[in-house]
Amino acid sequence: MSTKDSIASGYYKEPVPHIAHDSPFASMMERFRFAAEILDLDEGVFKYLSSPEKVVMVSIPVTMDDGRIEVFEGYRVIHNSILGPSKGGIRYSEDVTIDEVKALAAWMTWKCAVVNVPFGGAKGGVRVNPKNLSQAELERLTRRYTANMLDVFGPDRDIPAPDMNTNEQVMAWIMDTYSMKQKKTENAVVTGKPIILGGSKGRKEATGRGVVTCTLAALGKLRISPSNTTVVVQGFGNVGSVSAQLMYEQGAEVIAISDISGGYYNKNGIDIEEAIRYSQTHGNSLEGFDGAEPISNQDLLELECDVLIPAAKEDQINKENASRIKAKIIAEGANGPVTANADKLLEENGIMVIPDILANAGGVTVSYFEWVQDRHGYFWTEERVNRRLNRMMRESFDNLFMVSEKYSITLRQAAYVYAIDRVATTLKLRGIYA
Incomplete structure (x- = not known):
């Protein structure tokens, strides 16, 4: 059955379970459905790309400075890893929801595909107001969250980065915690680190x-x-x-x-x-x-x-x-x-x-540069980083502009068409392991 037939039969109009109608994830899915129709996407591929590969929720017990124990909730969503290791930030906010994290993880999948970076999409978060935590409490929270995610994170699996209310210091704590468990320094496990720890100039x-x-x-x-x-x-x-x-x-x-x-x-x-x-x-x-x-x-x-x-x-x-x-x-x-x-x-x-x-894909593009530099152990000048970033962003804009003209659609629609086509084509070539 073609996508257009499926839409006519109502299949692609069915709401995603447990997702609010006006949520960020619903907005993403509405744009995804439009691109699926343009591409005449196979139903099975649509189902595959509509759902996250992995959703992890963890409790994070933290001993506070006054000796009491507080428990926070943490998330990591891997939306897709067909193009490569999943990539996405970690945010600390008392407004974080699993719905928001799912939407942002999906956006990361399409974002990486749009700029032709060999990463999949992921996102993480902890429901906490970091302003209410001391620096020591924030470090303990970060290290326990990382310890709970040791089977998720990895330079070849899932690579976190800074996001709302997290920074290079938080990334340094994640890198160190992961490295201690691996018994070797793994600076490629995160991006957005301090330069002295393997961060990239220009990030x-x-x-x-x-x-x-x-x-x-x-x-x-x-x-x-x-x-x-x-x-x-x-x-x-x-x-x-x-x-x-x-x-x-x-x-x-x-x-x-x-x-x-x-x-x-x-x-x-x-x-x-x-x-x-x-x-x-x-x-x-x-x-x-x-x-x-x-x-x-x-x-x-x-x-x-x-x-x-x-x-x-x-x-x-x-x-x-x-x-x-x-x-x-x-x-x-x-x-x-x-x-x-x-x-x-x-x-x-x-x-x-x-x-x-x-x-806003410049961030993940230079995160990719940082990951490459960490894996090679050789670091670039800021001028080289900026030159390569400008080239990749300009090429990506030109690609989307051509797609928008080809189908007489907007740049946003073209972005989803381009990204989803790239991920879907890769999926078809790789196949489904059984």
């Missing part, structure tokens, strides 16, 4: 740099010069601030930025170097920044501009505000900043969306 800036590489490619397609471009950036963390700075260096006029303290707008352009200095000297916050006027987050998203870079959280552009977005290009620095039900509205308004699984 911190990689996601923002990838966003800008794709943005410049999109501006070229629209024949807009970077020096004549106005930019709005939502989120001023690592991805947002790097994206803003690199666009600023290209001559673009960044007219609005934001962080958790609110939005800041200057129609004549913001001095991004000054904003970064201010944030760094004020506890990584823009609160009180006088180089721009305060503006609400909602109004910031709806400003007239050439490029909008949502680099904060999920679901920021949705069916409620999508019709009021006035950007020519949206480059998704965050994961899932545009909901599935907003895609059509943006398309109708002629807005080019560079999807997250391409736009």
Whole structure:
């Protein structure tokens, strides 16, 4: 039975069990179904790619500084490993859910496939507010979580990386715990480590740099010069601030930025170097920044501009505000900043969306570089890292642009078609082991 026949019979419209209708996983599945129809994907392959390979949930007992025991819940989801070892970040947040982790793991599968990196997709998380933990408690939590995942993690199996509220220090603890159990140093078991432990130069800036590489490619397609471009950036963390700075260096006029303290707008352009200095000297916050006027987050998203870079959280552009977005290009620095039900509205308004699984794939691309360097024991200069990153991101953008023109579909749809076709083709060639 073909995919189109299956859709007609309702097979592909069946909801995924235990998944909320408006969840991130449901949004991903809606886009996945569209690509399956375009590709006339076999039912069995659809089933295979719809479900995670492995879902691990663990209890993490931690002895707190005052002697009491607290128990936290941890997750690791391996969505797919057909292209190679699974790859994905670990986030620490009291809002972490298994549904969210499943969605992010699937996104990692497609993201790696889009940029032709030989990794599968995974994601992990611990339900905890790390701000409530001391450094010693955080270390004990991380090491126990790692100990519970020893049969999951591995440089040839599953390779974690930093994500929300985790950093290179957390990766160092994971690497050390895993290495102690293996009785040898295994620095390739994680990426995003300190450089002295085998981390890669250029890794911190990689996601923002990838966003800008794709943005410049999109501006070229629209024949807009970077020096004549106005930019709005939502989120001023690592991805947002790097994206803003690199666009600023290209001559673009960044007219609005934001962080958790609110939005800041200057129609004549913001001095991004000054904003970064201010944030760094004020506890990584823009609160009180006088180089721009305060503006609400909602109004910031709806400003007239050439490029909008949502680099904060999920679901920021949705069916409620999508019709009021006035950007020519949206480059998704965050994961899932545009909901599935907003895609059509943006398309109708002629807005080019560079999807997250391409736009923010610079991080996983340089993570791949880090893994390669660790395996070879030979490390590259930052210039070489950036040059190879720019080349791979530009090639990936061009690949998706060709697919979008071939099928007369959006870049997001093209990304899913390209990624799913690559994974499905690999699956067919490898076969199912029985």
